[in-house]
Amino acid sequence: MTERIVVGAALLEAGRLLAARRSAPADLAGRWELPGGKVEPGEKPEAALARELREELGVDAEVMERVPGVWPLRTPFVLHVWTARLRPGSPAPHPLQDHDDLRWLEAGELWDVDWLDQDVPAVREVARRLTP
Numbered sequence: 001m002t003e004r005i006v007v008g009a010a011l012l013e014a015g016r017l018l019a020a021r022r023s024a025p026a027d028l029a030g031r032w033e034l035p036g037g038k039v040e041p042g043e044k045p046e047a048a049l050a051r052e053l054r055e056e057l058g059v060d061a062e063v064m065e066r067v068p069g070v071w072p073l074r075t076p077f078v079l080h081v082w083t084a085r086l087r088p089g090s091p092a093p094h095p096l097q098d099h100d101d102l103r104w105l106e107a108g109e110l111w112d113v114d115w116l117d118q119d120v121p122a123v124r125e126v127a128r129r130l131t132p
């Protein structure tokens, strides 16, 4: 089966990571994830991620670097993660779509939220970039 890529953002600001709490579907609701979504056919992953961040959070984000790794989600999806930052003048993130809460986490708070199980290895990889 062909893999389908879900792009997730490690949105970073002043050494903090944005975590987003899913509001749907029921089996994922209440758990925390990296904001993002599915790459559409013909779309570049970086463009998909900037689009998802605009739609879901209302932000103007710059997609920076790929965090090495491919993390399996529900078949046929796999998670690819990119670091990102808000462009100057971007609105602050708001949970407009798919989420009902957001938190900026300092390095020491990363494990205070209940990440989706499948996101834990990705967040661990991101954590290496946050820790001084």
Ligand SMILES: Nc1nc2c([nH]c(=O)n2[C@H]2C[C@H](O)[C@@H](COP(=O)(O)OP(=O)(O)OP(=O)(O)O)O2)c(=O)[nH]1
Pocket (backbone or CB within 6 Å): 006, 007, 008, 028, 033, 034, 035, 036, 037, 038, 039, 052, 073, 074, 077, 079, 098, 116, 118, 119
């Ligand atoms: N965005 C995102 N999705 C994740 C993560 N971890 C994880 O298992 N998923 C799952 C949840 C969904 O089944 C799928 C991504 O779907 P989505 O609902 O965010 O995608 P989308 O915005 O493109 O929405 P749609 O096609 O369902 O309308 O991947 C993660 O960290 N970020």
